[in-house]
Amino acid sequence: MAVVCEIRDLERLARRRVPKMFFDYANSGAWTESTYRANSEDFARIKLRQRVAVDMSDRSLETTLVGQRVSMPVVLAPVGLTGMQYPDGEIAAARAAAAAGVPYTLSTMSICSIETVAAATTTPFWFQLYVMRDRDFVGSLIDRAKAAGCSALVLTLDLQILGQRHNDIRNGLSTPPKFTPKHLWQMATRPGWCLRMLRTRNRTFGNIVGHAKGVDDLSSLSSWTSQQFDPRLSWKDIEWVKQRWGGPLILKGILDVEDARRALDTGADAISVSNHGGRQLDGAPSSISVLPEIVDAVGDRIEIHMDGGVRSGQDVLKALCLGAKGVHIGRAYIYGLAAMGGPGVSLALDIIRKELDITMALCGERRVADLSRTNLYHEGRQD
Ligand SMILES: Cc1cc2nc3c(=O)[nH]c(=O)nc-3n(C[C@H](O)[C@H](O)[C@H](O)COP(=O)(O)O)c2cc1C
Numbered sequence: 254m255a256v257v258c259e260i261r262d263l264e265r266l267a268r269r270r271v272p273k274m275f276f277d278y279a280n281s282g283a284w285t286e287s288t289y290r291a292n293s294e295d296f297a298r299i300k301l302r303q304r305v306a307v308d309m310s311d312r313s314l315e316t317t318l319v320g321q322r323v324s325m326p327v328v329l330a331p332v333g334l335t336g337m338q339y340p341d342g343e344i345a346a347a348r349a350a351a352a353a354g355v356p357y358t359l360s361t362m363s364i365c366s367i368e369t370v371a372a373a374t375t376t377p378f379w380f381q382l383y384v385m386r387d388r389d390f391v392g393s394l395i396d397r398a399k400a401a402g403c404s405a406l407v408l409t410l411d412l413q414i415l416g417q418r419h420n421d422i423r424n425g426l427s428t429p430p431k432f433t434p435k436h437l438w439q440m441a442t443r444p445g446w447c448l449r450m451l452r453t454r455n456r457t458f459g460n461i462v463g464h465a466k467g468v469d470d471l472s473s474l475s476s477w478t479s480q481q482f483d484p485r486l487s488w489k490d491i492e493w494v495k496q497r498w499g500g501p502l503i504l505k506g507i508l509d510v511e512d513a514r515r516a517l518d519t520g521a522d523a524i525s526v527s528n529h530g531g532r533q534l535d536g537a538p539s540s541i542s543v544l545p546e547i548v549d550a551v552g553d554r555i556e557i558h559m560d561g562g563v564r565s566g567q568d569v570l571k572a573l574c575l576g577a578k579g580v581h582i583g584r585a586y587i588y589g590l591a592a593m594g595g596p597g598v599s600l601a602l603d604i605i606r607k608e609l610d611i612t613m614a615l616c617g618e619r620r621v622a623d624l625s626r627t628n629l630y631h632e633g634r635q636d
């Protein structure tokens with residue numbers, strides 16, 4: 254059994270255990286992947302300020318996110334097709350998040366439906382919404398999330414048009430998978446995945462198939478997206494979503510100061526600074542590099558979350574120092590899930606919690622709320 258110390262170990266295991274088309278779907282970015290790479294690389298450039306002889310006993314990572322108590326400021330981000338990385342993956346991830354005391358966000362494009370995940374869990378989860386042309390269907394998704402007891406709505410604004418992902422095109426990614434010799438080979442070389450997949454009935458987009466009108470072929474994600482997602486989505490639609498939902502609302506995909514200012518007018522509870530994990534506008538800056546200017550512009554008026562490139566508890570701490578209140582992780586937990594199901598998600602969260610706690614202590618801090626730019630080596634140095 255391989256020793257797992259860090260998220261990269263889970264990534265290596267995931268690569269070995271999941272058919273290539275699904276591993277690549279998770280592990281890739283759009284076009285040249287420059288933004289995807291920058292998300293992680295820019296974290297690595299930030300230096301921490303070591304402090305010594307500070308009482309580091311009695312530490313706590315607890316805080317609140319959109320008014321909800323969490324054991325650490327980490328959220329499992331919405332990830333489409335999670336149930337293709339591991340059968341019933343959405344249920345496994347939701348349970349692992351609940352056990353760890355952090356929120357889980359179910360994607361509109363999940364395999365297990367809102368109702369299936371709600372029936373298999375006891376802790377409320379968050380729901381991520383995509384806006385389709387069919388507003389009756391979008392409204393029904395909001396109503397279903399409410400009926401299932403979801404405790405926050407994450408409205409994604411950066412994917413009305415799908416960014417081009419070369420690996421998915423080359424791999425002929427589809428759900429369910431096609432049965433061409435190439436795809437059969439990819440699956441045959443991952444027999445554990447195949448056997449487990451045969452045991453579940455959740456193999457298609459549970460929130461959509463059987464619910465949305467005229468939806469029968471989701472096999473090509475890109476053509477389906479361009480037919481169904483509404484490219485006219487604008488700020489005024491957010492008011493409608495907010496009214497219909499009536500609970501905590503987080504706007505995801507803000508990367509620009511002007512958009513952050515505009516987001517204030519919507520009355521949303523939080524914004525998430527994100528470039529969709531480098532999967533949409535390649536060439537956009539990393540999330541961590543734009544976080545400080547967005548915090549400076551609107552941080553005193555709205556709760557700020559971020560995601561993109563977080564692969565360790567140290568990355569979480571750096572984002573907190575730069576003003577994020579909540580840090581969402583995507584691939585970091587998906588690698589764990591793909592590698593070993595629910596226990597892999599728990600392991601990913603344990604790794605991140607431990608790294609965050611140790612790093613905070615070595616920076617001489619005992620509370621996440623006390624972290625600030627002064628804990629970073631260059632920014633905000635007093636001396
Ligand atoms: C495989 C995959 C699928 C995703 N699907 C969704 C989705 O359905 N909805 C959404 O808002 N974001 C989606 N995202 C973006 C994530 O929510 C998040 O912004 C991103 O993963 C953060 O970057 P990280 O993976 O480097 O942590 C997806 C990301 C990945 C990797």
Ligand SMILES: CCCCC(=O)C(=O)O
Binds near residue numbers: 333362415
């Ligand atoms: C049509 C969108 C699929 C999920 C998603 O958001 C992603 O792959 O990044």
